[in-house]
Amino acid sequence: MQVFGPNELLADVLKKDLCIGCGACTEICPYFKSYKGRTSMLFSCTRQEGRCHAHCPKAEVDLDELSSFMFGKAYEGSPLGSYQSVVISKAGPEMIPGNFQSGGTVSALMTHALMERQIDAAVLTDWKGLIPVPELITEPGDVTRFASSKYVTAPTVSMFNKSKQLGYKRVGIVGTPCQLTAIAKIRTNPLDREDFEDTAGLTVGLFCTWTLDARDLLKYLSARIDVEKIKKLDIPPPPAEVLTVTTVDDEIELPLSEIRPMIPRACSVCPDMTAEWADVSVGGLEGSPGWNTLIIRTQKGAELISKAEASGFLVTDKMPKESFEHLSMAAGNKKARAFRQAMEDGCLNNKDDGHAALRVSPTILKEMNIESGEDNVGDT
Amino acid sequence: MTPLKHNPYNLVITGVGGQGNVMASRVIGNMLSIHGYRITIGETFGASQRGGSVRSDLRISEEIAFSPQIPKGRAHMIVAMEPAEAIRVLGELGNPDVKVICNMRPIHSVNVICGDFTYPSAEQHKEWLSDLSGQAWFVNTTEAAVKLGNPIFSNIMLIGALAGTGDLPLERDLFETVIARWLSADKVEKNLVAFDKGMSMVKDDKRDG
Amino acid sequence: MSAILKGKKGDQRLFMGNEAIARGALEAGVNVVAGYPGTPSSEIIESLSRVAKDRDIYVEWSVNEKVAAEVAAAGSLAGLRSMCTMKMNGVHVASDFLLHLALTGTRGGMVIVACDDPNAHSSQNEAEMRHFAQMLEIPLLEPGSFQDAKDLIKWAFELSEELRSIVFIRGTTRLSHASGQVVLDELPETERKAAFRHDGFILDQMTGSVISLPIAFKHPQLQEKLQKAAERYEGCPFNSYTGPENPDVLIITSSACTFYSIEAVHMLDLQNRAGILKLTTTWPLPKRLIKKHLQTAGQILVVEEVLPFMEENLKVLAYEIASEIGIKPILGKRDGTLPSHGEMRPDVVAGALAGITGTSVDQRSEEYEKKVNERVFFGAPARDLTFCPGCPHRASLWSIENVLQMDNRQGFVCGDVGCYTMGLSPSNFGTLKTAHSMGSGTGLASGFGKLDRFGMEQPVLSVCGDSTFFHTGIPALVNAVHHGSNMIMVVLDNSGTAMTGFQPHPGIEKNAMGDVAKSIDIAKVCEAIGAKVRVEDPFEVEATQEALFQLLEEEGAKVLVLKQVCALSPEKKWSKKFEMSVDTELCIGEECGCNRLCTRIFRCPGLVWDQESKTARIDSILCTGCGVCASICPANAIRKTPLAANGKEVA
Structure with missing residues (x-):
């Protein structure tokens, strides 16, 4: 991948x-x-190449290279990305029913991975008055x-x-598709550093349409x-067209038409709905609030799921065909x-000295009926 | 009154804020005042202590008092506490006959520290200083001053070095008389040691450094 | 004993211009001296404060120039001799009061010494004070030698008492901050007693109430005084002429320009063709004296700094007497012979004079010129002004810059006058975005902080020094608090008026004369005004940034006092709190993850970049051991080892 x-x-x-x-x-x-x-650059830095650029999920992301790193093959452009299987799941009897949203699959997997010492720490995201605060935990109970x-x-x-600086060697991370794109880029050792170590022990992706x-x-x-009283935000499936805010006192519905302008521009060029660069990806299951959709992508992911099931942390079942088709269609639409x-x-497949946000094979674009990126010359 | 080598004799003391430029020019001015010369000292104060270039122009004359600034190209002697500052002053006041005494301890400016400018080597500086002047002495007064207990003695050593060139009548006893006006006896003693050390440095001429 | 006290009548001393003025004040028997520090004027009061007790005079550093003028005026109104000092900007601050004082008149002699800074060596403008003399309609004197600087003070006091008016004396950088020889006069015994008379007839300046009304009476009275001054100026012993009887060129000059004019004539060897009229009495001009010299001269060159003040008044006068002496060509700034900005130098005056007389100045050979310019370019790298090693301002601005960048709403800082003005420069993070007069940053911030209703969402901060806080910062803060302006005033409290040389201010427990004084707590003042206040040590980088982030969240006007003593303060100089060192094994230098943050961005002169090892290095001579760089190093490679409080060593 090109690094600047x-x-x-x-x-x-x-x-x-x-x-x-x-x-x-x-x-x-x-x-x-x-x-x-929000991310800011504080002072000027004169380096020609840096990890800042190399890690960025919005700068020179070559989907073929990421795919070959994660799955040993070229990027195919399929709606859900590469996977071994897609099932539905929910937290098993070993998990105390609590405050988790939907089926609790993510919590169950992270708890299990920490208990089994498959990972020595987990990166999760907390919110303080709606301001996201990432945290590093080591105790399964947290x-x-x-x-x-x-x-x-x-x-x-x-x-x-x-966590890398702090010396953790196997770190689990739960993140959105963009965050896991960054993690995947980091894992490729983009600057070919001799002292590089891949410390991603487990990557759990969250489905995301936009944020x-x-x-x-x-x-x-x-x-x-x-805002201090907010407990939960939720976007119920269409045709509701609302953002539901659950506070300590009551539940408020806010029209999505007012919410949509807050979607960052970056989301509009994100081709990934189902966190394709994760070991496993988790999302909701339409019509069944108690269940999750679970995409098992890597061998590591597959092994974790079977262990979690065996030890009662996770319950899985077959994905209904209709749900699968809905998911594929939504993911395919987002990608296109x-x-x-x-x-x-002007940030796709830029040529010559142009810098691209994304690079994808022109063949895939053609298959998706998108005008070839060949004509897209230079950086606009 | 001994006739001056030049009338007016134009002496420059230069360095970086905080090096004791003002003190040195005051001491020299007072010493020469005792001889009965007319003295005007012009000083760049604004930048003192804030890392800027500092320069004192001393006009030493027999009758009329001259301006606090030496006209372009008309310095007779430049005493520099820092090599880059010696070059800077030569730029404005230098001429093929000017003499230079230079302490070779560099003080890197922020522009050098941050990498926008490169600081020449001591050898390069010496070559340029010799080439741009009629005579140059290179001394390491900072080092010697630290040995004496405080880098600030460097400026006293340079006064000693200037005295050592014999270009101006800066006798040791005059130095003692002048500093005794401001300093206690024990400090006078230490300053005399510094003065003597400086004087001995120019005896080694250009080979020192 | 201080230098200005030593010596008896007839002794010669090498004095800085400001010291000569101070000695002159003592020889004139001054009783009350007040001022506000400002380059190039500060050393006058500094010198006098050291001898105040010996000479039984009252000296104070006032809170600002207006109050200083008021304090000095009180001395005069009580029958004492009083002097007030300031830099030119201060005259603008004091002018409201002075406008009234000119009309009410004075009783005991009152002299105001204001120092201009042509070329703005240590200022943000090169505005002049001379025009104030004209506007206030009071007499002005400009000393043209070190001896004059001293002797003129006594003469000015006598004039003030004769006219019962304030008298202005103008200094400039090249006189105030240059040194030359001065022959001393004796120091008189002072015996004046202070009493303010207010029981006389209301229109009696010496015994009645002191008021500038009725204008119909007071204004003509003031103009009569000015007429009288012009008359006295005719015989002023400080005006002098040197040169041939009928010069081809008559140079009329004043102030430090006298030196340049003398030297220019000397450089061009024009002693037989050019004469110099050194004019000390530059407003109002002595008509007969001018007439006498104009009629003898071929052409006239006026040499002054900065604007053509004297030139214009001369031209008015020349017009008035043209019928008697004919039309004389008067050259100067208006025709471009000399520039109307920057300071004069011997070369500049010589150049102009050479042009007029058809002579030329000896130049360096082209070969030397070329060679020396080349070597300056490579051999004398630029030396931008920067905060000293261990300066609390660097730490404070570092934290402010980090916080504003992280906050990412294009926040900005309004500055004013102090060492921290250097924060405008890229070498000092460029954190400051405005800089005007004293206290103005906070006033601007107060205004910016009200623009939210017009869609402005940028955080607004001001920085203000501790002395500046008392000078003019307080009214601006009061304004911000009262109007609910969203802003943060950061008081950079380094415990002294550091830029001008550590003069005390109302926040310090000591006054100008060294006596214990009641210190005023800045944080408490701000709290009493109603601002939310935090106090932090800027060397504690994390706590400072945390406080800033927190204050950014709050509504209204807030104050953050960043308190840490200036690195140059007498108490701190030569003492290190920490011995600093760089662990070269840990230093990652130019690598990704640092890229020389300390030397490339933080830029403390005490930290240097070692070209060979490609690591940072502490310059142990320059480093003051403040320890701040240790907290900015991303690799934790800068180590600080605490040191015991060691004794001061001063050469």
């Missing part, structure tokens, strides 16, 4: 509003920092504290970077409710939309 330096990251990502605030460029140097859901989705951008990868800018959402909600948008924005 901090100035390119600033010009191609931060200044073009493509930064999703995942934190991949932070906690590795003093120049990039994350604060209240996992369920984090089990609530907030639909906002979060610098989760920063904590993964920090919301943490600061915008906070500002919007603060004007309407006491993202490639089109990226091409329109």
Whole structure:
């Protein structure tokens, strides 16, 4: 993958509003920092190549290279990415029923992985008054504290970077597709450093259609409710068209038409709905609030699932065909939309000296009926 | 009054803020005042202590008092506490006959520290200083001053070195008389040691350094 | 004993111009001296404060120039001789009061010494104070030698008492901060008693109430005084002429420009063709004296700094007497013979004079010129001004810069006057985005902080030094608090008026004369005003940033006092709290993860980059051991070892 330096990251990502605030460029140097859901460059850095750029999920992401690193084959452009199987799942009897959203699959997997010492720490995301705060935990009992989705951008990868500094060798991470794209890039040792170690012990992806800018959402909600009292945010399936905010006192519905403008521009060029670069990916299951959709992608993921099932942490079942088709269609639509948008924005497959956000084989684009990126010359 | 080698004799003391430039020019001015010369000292104060270049222009004359600034290209002697500053002053006041006494201890400016500029080697500086002047002495007064207990003695050593060149009548007893006006007896003693050390440095001429 | 006290009548001393002025004040028997520090004026009061007790005078560093003028005026109104000092900006601050004082008049002699800074060596403008003399309609004097600087003070006091008016004396950098020989006069015994008379007839300046009204009476009275001054100026012993009887070129000059004019004539060997009229009485001009010299001269060159003040007044006068002496060509700034900005130098005046007389100045050979310029370029790398090693401002601005960048809402800092003004420069993070007069950063922030209703969402901060806080910072903060402006005032409290040389201010437990004084607690003042206040030590980088982040969350006007003594303070100099060192094994230098943060960005002169080892290194001579760099190093390679409080060593 093409690696540039901090100035390119600033010009191609931060200044073009493509930064999703995942934190991949932070906690590795003093120049990039994350604060209240937003990433900033503090001082100029003159390096020609840097991890900040190499880690970024919005800069020079070559999908073929990521696919061959993760799955040993070229990127196929299939809606759900590479996987071994897709099932439905929920937390098993070993998990105390608690505060987890949907089926509790993620909590169950992380708890189990920590208990089995498959990982020595886990990176999860907490929220303090809607501001995302990544945390590093080592105790299995702490996992369920984090089990609530907030639909906002979060610098989760920063904590993964920090865990490396702190000396953790096998770290589990739960993240959105963009965050796991960053983790996958990090794992490829993009700068060919001799002292490099892959410390990602387990990667659990979360399905994501889009997310919301943490600061915008906070500002919007603060004007309407006491954000300190928010317990849960939820977007019920269509045709509801609302964001449901559950507070300590009651439940409020806010129209999605007011929420959508807070979707970062970066989400519009994201071709990944189901976290394709994870060991396993987890999402909701339409019509069944007590269950999750579980995509098992890697061998490591498959082994973890079977162990978790065997020890009573997880229950799985067959995925209903209709649900699978719905999921595929949604994921396929997001992918096609993202490639089109990226091409329109001039950040797909840029040639010559142009810097791309995404690189994907022109054949795949053709198959998806998207105009070939061949004509897209130069950086606009 | 001994006739001066040049009338006015234009002496420059230069360095970096905090090196004791002002003190040195005051001591020299007072010593020469006792001889009865007219003295005007011009000083760049603004930058003192904040890492900037500092320069004192001393106009030593027999009758009329001259301006606090030496006109372009008309210095007779440059006493530099820092080599880059010696070059800087030569840029404005140098000429093929000027003499230079230079302490070779560099003080890197922020522009050098941050990497925007490179600082030349001591050898390079010596070559340029010799080439741009009629005579040059290179001394290591900072090092010697630290040995004496405080880097600030460096400026006293340079006064001693200037005295050692014999270009101006800066006798040891005058030095003692002047500093005794400001300092206690034990400090006077230490400053005399520094003065003598400086004087001995120019005896080794250009080979020192 | 201080230098300005030593010596008897007839002794010669090498004095800085400001010391000469101070000695002159003593010889004039001054009783009350007040001022506010400002380069190039500060050493006048510094010198006097050291001898205040010996000479039984009252000296104070006032809170600002306006109050200083008021304090000095009180001395005068009580029948004492009083002097007030300031830099030119201070005249603007004091001018409201002075406008009234000019009209009410004075009783005991009152002299205001204001120092201009042509070329803005240590200022943010090169504005002049001379025009104030014209505006206030009070007499102005400009000393043209070190001896004059001393002797003129006594003459000015006598003039002030004769006219019962304030008298302005103008210093400039090249006189105030240059040194030359001065022959001493004796120090008189002072015997004045202070009493303020207010029981007389209301229009009696010496015994009645002191008020500038009625204008119909007071204004003509003031103008009569000015007429009288012009008359006295005709015989002023400080005006002098040197040169041939009928010079081809008559140079009319004043102040430090006298030196340049003398030297220019000397450089061009024009002693027989050019004459110099050194004019000390530059406002109002002595008409007969001017007439006498104009009529003898071929053409006239006016040499002054900065604007053509004297030139314009001369031209008015020349017009008025043109019918008697004919039209004389007067050259100067208006025709471009000399520039109307920057300071004059011997070369500049010589160049102008050479042009007029058809002579030329000896130049360096082209070969030397070329060679020396090349070597300056490579051999004398630029030396930007920067915060000293161990300066609390570097630490404070570092934290502010980090927090504002992380906050990522294009927040900005309004500055004013102090060492921290250097925060405008890229070498000092460029954190400051505005810099105007004293206290103005906080006033600007107060205004910016009200623009949210127009869609401004940027955080607004101001920085203000401790002395500046008392000078003009307080009213700005009051304004911000009262109007609920969203801003943070950061008081950079380094325990002294550091930039001008550590003069005390109301926050210090000591006054100018060294006596114990009641110190005023900045944080408590701010709390009493109603601001939310935090106090931190800027050397504690993490706590400082935490406090800033927290204050950014709060509504209204907030204050963060960052308290740490200046690295140059007498108590700190030469004492290190920590011995600093770099672990070269840990230092990652230019590698990804640091890229020389300490030497490339933080830029403390005490830290240098070692080209050979490609690591940072402590310059143990320059390092003051503040320890801040240890907390910014991303590799934890900078180590700090605590040191016992060691004794001061001073050469």
